[in-house]
Amino acid sequence: MNGRQPWTFIAATASYVDADGDALSDADVRDLLQRVLEVQRERAADATRRMIARESTLEEWEVELRWIVKDSFGMSYLLGAGGRNAMQMRDWGRLGVATSRAYSYLNNFANDLNTGSVSAAQALARAVMYPLGAKAPFARATAGTLGITLPVYPTEDCPCLTNCRCAWSIARSDRVIEATWVAVNDKNTCDTCRDRSRQWAPLVINIPQEVG
Numbered sequence: 724m725n726g727r728q729p730w731t732f733i734a735a736t737a738s739y740v741d742a743d744g745d746a747l748s749d750a751d752v753r754d755l756l757q758r759v760l761e762v763q764r765e766r767a768a769d770a771t772r773r774m775i776a777r778e779s780t781l782e783e784w785e786v787e788l789r790w791i792v793k794d795s796f797g798m799s800y801l802l803g804a805g806g807r808n809a810m811q812m813r814d815w816g817r818l819g820v821a822t823s824r825a826y827s828y829l830n831n832f833a834n835d836l837n838t839g840s841v842s843a844a845q846a847l848a849r850a851v852m853y854p855l856g857a858k859a860p861f862a863r864a865t866a867g868t869l870g871i872t873l874p875v876y877p878t879e880d881c882p883c884l885t886n887c888r889c890a891w892s893i894a895r896s897d898r899v900i901e902a903t904w905v906a907v908n909d910k911n912t913c914d915t916c917r918d919r920s921r922q923w924a925p926l927v928i929n930i931p932q933e934v935g
Contacts, residue, residue: 768847888912
C-alpha cells in the first residue's frame with residue numbers, strides 16, 4: 724500500500740484505487756484484512772484469559788465475544804463490499820445471517836464451558852477462531868459486488884475451519900470473471916485446500932452479454 728489517499732471502491736471490479744487510479748492489489752487487501760482480524764483475535768484471547776482467571780463471568784465473556792464477532796464480521800464484510808455507503812439491503816441480510824450463525828456456534832461453546840468439558844487451553848484455542856471466521860463474509864461481499872456466487876468460501880467446508888489461510892483472487896475482463904483459489908500450500912495446508920487450488924486455477928465465470 725502507498726500513502727496516497729483517498730481510496731475509492733470500484734464496484735465493477737470490486738477493487739480499490741487511489742486518486743491516481745492505481746489499484747490496491749489483492750495481496751494488499753488480504754494483508755489489511757488479516758491485520759484487522761489479528762486485532763480481533765487478540766481481543767478474543769484477552770477476554771478468554773480473563774474469564775479463565777475468573778476476572779469475568781462466563782456470561783460476561785459470551786457478551787464480549789459476541790461483540791468481537793459482530794465487529795469482525797462487520798468490518799470484513801464492509802471491506803469486501805466497498806464500505807457502508809455501498810451496502811444494500813441484501814448485503815445487510817447476508818451479514819446478519821453470517822453473524823447469527825456465528826452467535827449460535829458461540830452459544831454452543833459457552834454451554835461446553837459451562838459443563839466443564841473444555842480445558843483452559845482448549846478454550847483459548849477455540850475462542851480465537853471466532854473472529855477469523857470473518858474471512859468468509861469478506862469473500863461473500865466481494866463476490867456479491869460482482870454479482871456472482873462462488874462454489875465455496877474460505878473457512879467454510881474444509882478441515883481448517885476458521886484457521887483456513889486461503890483466499891479468492893478475482894479478476895474481471897469484459898467477458899469473464901476469473902476466480903483463483905489462493906492456497907499457501909505449505910505443510911499446514913489441508914488436502915481440501917490443496918485440491919481447491921488445483922481445481923480453481925482459475926474458475927472461469929462467463930459474464931452475460933447484453934443483446935444490442
